[in-house]
Amino acid sequence: MAIGYYFIVSALLFSIGLIGVLLRRNAIVLFMCIELMLNSVNLTLAAAARMWGGPDGQVFVFFVIVVAAAEAVVGLALIVNLYFRRGTLDVDVPQLLRW
Amino acid sequence: MSNFEQWGTLAIFVIVGCLLYAVIMTVNRIMRPSVPSPQKLTTYECGVEALGVGWAQTNIRYYIFAFLFVIFDVEAIFLFPWAVIIGDLDATTRISPVFALVAMFLFIGTLLEGLAYAWKKGVLTWD
Amino acid sequence: MQIDFIAILPEIILTVTALLVLAADLALRGDAKQFVNPLAGLGTVAAIIATVALWGSERVTFGTMYVVDDFAVLFKLLFLGTLLAILAISWRYIAEHRFFQGEYYFLLLTSFIGMLLMPSSRDLIMLFIALETVSVPAFVMVGMRKRDLYSSESALKFFLLGVLAAALMLFGMSMVYGFAGTTDLVGIAAAISGETASVPLLLGSVMLVLVGFGFKISAVPFHFWAPDTYSGAPMPVAAMLAVASKAAGFAGLVVVAFIAFEPVADVWGPMLGVLAVLTMTVGNLIALQQRDLIRLLAYSSVAQAGYILIPFGLARTGPGAAVVNAAAIEAVVFYLIAYAVMNVGAFAVAIAVERRTGLRSIADYAGLSGRSPLLAMGMTVFLLSLGGAPLTVGLWAKFAILEAIAVDITLFGIVLAGFLVVNSVIAFFYYLKVVRTVWMDEAPAGLPQLQPGFNLSAVVVVLMVGTLVLGVLPGLVTDFSSVISIVAAG
Numbered sequence: 116m117a118i119g120y121y122f123i124v125s126a127l128l129f130s131i132g133l134i135g136v137l138l139r140r141n142a143i144v145l146f147m148c149i150e151l152m153l154n155s156v157n158l159t160l161a162a163a164a165r166m167w168g169g170p171d172g173q174v175f176v177f178f179v180i181v182v183a184a185a186e187a188v189v190g191l192a193l194i195v196n197l198y199f200r201r202g203t204l205d206v207d208v209p210q211l212l213r214w
Numbered sequence: 215m216s217n218f219e220q221w222g223t224l225a226i227f228v229i230v231g232c233l234l235y236a237v238i239m240t241v242n243r244i245m246r247p248s249v250p251s252p253q254k255l256t257t258y259e260c261g262v263e264a265l266g267v268g269w270a271q272t273n274i275r276y277y278i279f280a281f282l283f284v285i286f287d288v289e290a291i292f293l294f295p296w297a298v299i300i301g302d303l304d305a306t307t308r309i310s311p312v313f314a315l316v317a318m319f320l321f322i323g324t325l326l327e328g329l330a331y332a333w334k335k336g337v338l339t340w341d
Numbered sequence: 342m343q344i345d346f347i348a349i350l351p352e353i354i355l356t357v358t359a360l361l362v363l364a365a366d367l368a369l370r371g372d373a374k375q376f377v378n379p380l381a382g383l384g385t386v387a388a389i390i391a392t393v394a395l396w397g398s399e400r401v402t403f404g405t406m407y408v409v410d411d412f413a414v415l416f417k418l419l420f421l422g423t424l425l426a427i428l429a430i431s432w433r434y435i436a437e438h439r440f441f442q443g444e445y446y447f448l449l450l451t452s453f454i455g456m457l458l459m460p461s462s463r464d465l466i467m468l469f470i471a472l473e474t475v476s477v478p479a480f481v482m483v484g485m486r487k488r489d490l491y492s493s494e495s496a497l498k499f500f501l502l503g504v505l506a507a508a509l510m511l512f513g514m515s516m517v518y519g520f521a522g523t524t525d526l527v528g529i530a531a532a533i534s535g536e537t538a539s540v541p542l543l544l545g546s547v548m549l550v551l552v553g554f555g556f557k558i559s560a561v562p563f564h565f566w567a568p569d570t571y572s573g574a575p576m577p578v579a580a581m582l583a584v585a586s587k588a589a590g591f592a593g594l595v596v597v598a599f600i601a602f603e604p605v606a607d608v609w610g611p612m613l614g615v616l617a618v619l620t621m622t623v624g625n626l627i628a629l630q631q632r633d634l635i636r637l638l639a640y641s642s643v644a645q646a647g648y649i650l651i652p653f654g655l656a657r658t659g660p661g662a663a664v665v666n667a668a669a670i671e672a673v674v675f676y677l678i679a680y681a682v683m684n685v686g687a688f689a690v691a692i693a694v695e696r697r698t699g700l701r702s703i704a705d706y707a708g709l710s711g712r713s714p715l716l717a718m719g720m721t722v723f724l725l726s727l728g729g730a731p732l733t734v735g736l737w738a739k740f741a742i743l744e745a746i747a748v749d750i751t752l753f754g755i756v757l758a759g760f761l762v763v764n765s766v767i768a769f770f771y772y773l774k775v776v777r778t779v780w781m782d783e784a785p786a787g788l789p790q791l792q793p794g795f796n797l798s799a800v801v802v803v804l805m806v807g808t809l810v811l812g813v814l815p816g817l818v819t820d821f822s823s824v825i826s827i828v829a830a831g
Contacts, residue, residue: 122519129512136505145501152508156515163519171524172515175466177291179511182473184288186507188281189480190500195277196484197493308343327360334367 121162128155345402358384359450366443416460431577448478456589495573510553516546526601534604557590571639580688614654621647672745679738686804693793708784713791734811
């Protein structure tokens with residue numbers, strides 16, 4: 116199997132995530148799109164690590180996963196807190212938050 | 215067995231399966247009595263009628279447990295490569311086994327302080 | 342693997358301090374909790390001592406991932422000095438506003454650990470970890486005022502944009518790794534320069550990596566978070582974001598741009614130059630219209646990021662490039678040090694004023710000279726220095742950039758210099774407006790005298806003296822910043 120396919124899939128995933136970030140307005144959906152982008156990065160790294168045969172890419176994937184988890188926890192906590200304060204997660208609703 | 219024969223077996227299996235389904239359903243339709251009534255169209259013919267909407271809200275208290283789980287679950291990712299190589303270490307390798315052990319326990323100790331923090335803050339108790 | 346523990350001693354000290362702070366916060370109760378601040382301060386001083394001891398040495402550890410040279414030591418001292426100042430100005434502020442004190446100091450220290458890692462990183466993985474260690478605690482710190490809607494919203498905005506920038510940067514890094522087959526910065530440079538024709542995909546990836554750092558330094562297309570986040574965050578956090586986190590972004594940008602992507606400097610150099618022009622112009626023009634002092638400082642810090650980006654615009658590759666690049670790095674480092682001194686000072690004064698009165702619009706600074714001469718003097722010196730007035734370090738900082746341009750004069754360099762001068766003039770309008778309000782306008786009746794605590798006064802005095810002394814004797818810093826040029830050869 117040509118390694119190029121993996122890069123194409125990951126580029127597609129990344130684009131889907133990016134388009135989602137630009138179009139969607141719910142904070143949680145935005146965040147999910149960003150997670151999708153991070154996972155497409157993981158796919159690229161794993162494929163590239165396979166291509167080059169070195170451990171660097173795989174180690175990188177580990178760190179990306181861990182950082183993504185930390186970001187998820189922090190982000191969801193912020194989102195839950197904001198939901199308590201305001202009762203909506205639409206990022207267009209807040210007047211303070213000029214997007 | 216050639217490639218074609220394998221696929222042939224599969225094709226026969228699929229065709230026979232479809233035929234069997236068609237025959238059974240046809241026989242069923244011909245032989246059964248047809249007495250429709252409104253009761254038969256309700257969701258639970260012999261149960262309690264469902265109330266409210268399909269969305270069920272989970273208590274928000276769960277989310278902190280979920281966070282803690284995610285953090286500790288993901289940190290375990292670093293344990294696996296360590297666990298794979300720790301057995302191969304001895305005095306001749308570049309990393310001594312003691313060093314690897316101490317390093318990993320420092321890492322786990324850091325995580326444990328986080329857990330202790332959560333405990334002390336009362337996150338782990340219910341209510 | 343032989344790990345050079347001396348080389349990472351400052352980071353170890355700071356980590357241990359952070360863990361101790363968290364433990365102390367659990368052990369202490371009530372008012373005693375505020376004493377985690379001096380604990381953190383002690384750890385910082387110890388880390389500073391450990392860092393100073395590293396001056397002049399060249400240590401490489403973790404394979405080639407981590408390099409401690411004079412460039413790194415200078416940046417680490419800048420970060421640790423800023424940390425000390427921020428600790429001093431947060432003590433009363435955090436204790437009085439009923440923040441989660443232990444958490445605040447823990448997160449602050451953690452964020453600074455990431456900053457210490459940044460200038461030493463010589464590997465994409467290390468850079469990424471350093472950047473995220475800076476960012477993630479900062480997301481939480483911005484949202485520290487949980488009950489405040491404004492704080493929560495600005496934190497969420499900062500978070501979403503920050504994570505988006507990190508994702509873009511990561512995608513760029515993964516493509517660069519796919520191209521080069523190594524995450525080592527020097528190895529990447531070798532792989533790129535081995536390529537004869539230019540590869541569009543690679544150049545795109547390089548741009549994506551630079552975007553991640555562009556967000557951290559709030560360069561213009563990615564600056565939207567800065568004003569809202571600064572004004573929503575607790576003020577010491579805003580000071581940290583405006584100074585330390587920005588300096589960390591620049592440290593990472595220097596490392597990744599001048600080491601890994603040096604062979605394609607012809608492409609990113611002019612691009613960053615254009616960004617510099619956009620950043621300073623947009624920042625200054627919007628700052629002109631601000632009524633809130635923190636938002637003014639935020640846009641002024643955007644503009645300052647534009648000035649600091651100018652030397653990046655001069656970068657080039659090929660024969661004779663080393664001299665130009667070295668001069669550019671030197672200008673960046675000197676400007677960052679000057680910027681830290683004057684901007685932390687300005688935030689310190691703003692904290693002192695806001696702490697007593699809760700006021701933060703520029704009009705509230707009317708008659709500050711009568712209410713607290715020290716704070717009024719401090720504000721004047723810091724703002725004039727940010728503008729680049731004579732006798733302050735700000736002038737020399739701008740001069741350093743012009744000097745870097747003069748090393749090898751090009752048309753583009755002259756254009757950049759022109760924009761720098763014009764923008765400095767524009768900036769004086771809004772800096773002087775605040776200064777005029779402080780000295781000329783009458784104070785509204787009924788406002789109390791301001792009595793900043795000992796810590797705040799000490800910080801303001803030290804930074805004010807620093808601004809003026811460096812304004813007369815810039816050699817005190819340039820003597821050090823001029824020896825760090827080795828990083829370009831890297």
